[in-house]
Amino acid sequence: xxxxxxxxxxxxxxxxxxxxxxxxxxxxxxxxxxxxxxxxxxxxxxxxxxxxxxxxxxxxxxxxxxxxxxxxxxxxxxxxxxxxxxxxxxxxxxxxxxxxxxxxxxxxxxxxxxxxxxxxxxxxxxxxxxxxxxxxxxxxxxxxxxxxx
Ligand SMILES: [Zn+2]
Numbered sequence: 115x116x117x118x119x120x121x122x123x124x125x126x127x128x129x130x131x132x133x134x135x136x137x138x139x140x141x142x143x144x145x146x147x148x149x150x151x152x153x154x155x156x157x158x159x160x161x162x163x164x165x166x167x168x169x170x171x172x173x174x175x176x177x178x179x180x181x182x183x184x185x186x187x188x189x190x191x192x193x194x195x196x197x198x199x200x201x202x203x204x205x206x207x208x209x210x211x212x213x214x215x216x217x218x219x220x221x222x223x224x225x226x227x228x229x230x231x232x233x234x235x236x237x238x239x240x241x242x243x244x245x246x247x248x249x250x251x252x253x254x255x256x257x258x259x260x261x262x263x
Contacts (some may be wrong), residue, residue: 124241125178133153138180138245141171145187145201152192159190162198169207171214172243180244183214217245221252226261 129135152159166186173180187201201262207214220243224235232249239245 134178160193161188
């Protein structure tokens with residue numbers, strides 16, 4: 115008798131080749147501006163060039179595909195400070211991070227609130243949220259919060 119609680123393994127279980135995994139859905143975001151105020155001195159700084167940055171976000175659970183945010187952003191040069199800066203995208207991710215805030219917050223909650231071990235958290239994020247995060251990365255995030263030693 116097949117009841118509602120029938121066990122179905124994850125469709126990606128047993129896949130060993132990365133090209134066999136579902137391809138990500140790409141969502142484009144823009145943080146591209148002709149001018150931005152310099153964060154150091156407030157000077158109106160012109161755009162020097164544009165760059166793309168990929169952030170892994172929580173995936174799409176209906177299609178089972180991961181989701182990537184590709185942020186097209188401007189880099190600016192401040193002639194007064196003689197320095198460079200990027201258009202602000204702190205609402206999406208921490209500087210240099212490859213993951214959106216939503217992924218980091220969820221991973222940290224799974225460890226801190228639910229007490230999941232790092233490796234189990236990594237698998238949970240892939241199986242249920244279609245985002246791949248190495249367990250060592252999750253460990254770094256949790257240690258940075260100071261919630262678990
Ligand atoms: Zn400046």
